[in-house]
Amino acid sequence: THVVTDNCRGCRYTDCVASCPVACFHVNEVRVYIDPAVCIDCSACIPACPVHAIFEEFDLADDQQHWIRINAEAAQRYPVIRTRLAPLDGADARRQQLGL
Template sequence: MTYVVTEPCIRCRYTDCVEVCPVDCFHAGPRSLVIDPAVCIDCAVCVPECPVEAIYPEDELPADQEEFIEINARLAQQWPVITRHEPPPNDADEWAQIKNKREWLD
């Protein structure tokens, strides 16, 4: 099993989760993060670090977020690994309150 970054991360891109990951499974895109399922060791240390509650175990994903299993796997192959905390976008706190953000996933 793996953990999955879901829609709430889009346009927020908080990287608190990256700092605690023992295996560097996070990849960073321009507006979101994803987890590489081939690298994730199912340790769950990232979950409480996410300020927008965007990280779920694969088997507990809300039904409307299941497509993010494939999205994480695909984009992890395209985006670079991120291993250090980076500042979030200036408008991250505003985006944290917005639902239905898939159209802004790059």
């Protein structure tokens, strides 16, 4: 499955959602999560994210492994999102802060 990690926080660009051929993304106030039961591992979202927040689970660094469980649990809790939203205020500032 694919996993949304640290960098998706306070920007919510949702280009990932627009790239997704299934409805695997779920959204809250600050970020998105991927439902591992729905993701078809197409990888379209990886290059779509301006802050490089999404990884294939086997490519996750050791300190990012916890995001596998967090995505699975949060996807049950938050509503599905099927279309792109306007990024959050401050998204571009945050992106610059990350050096991206």
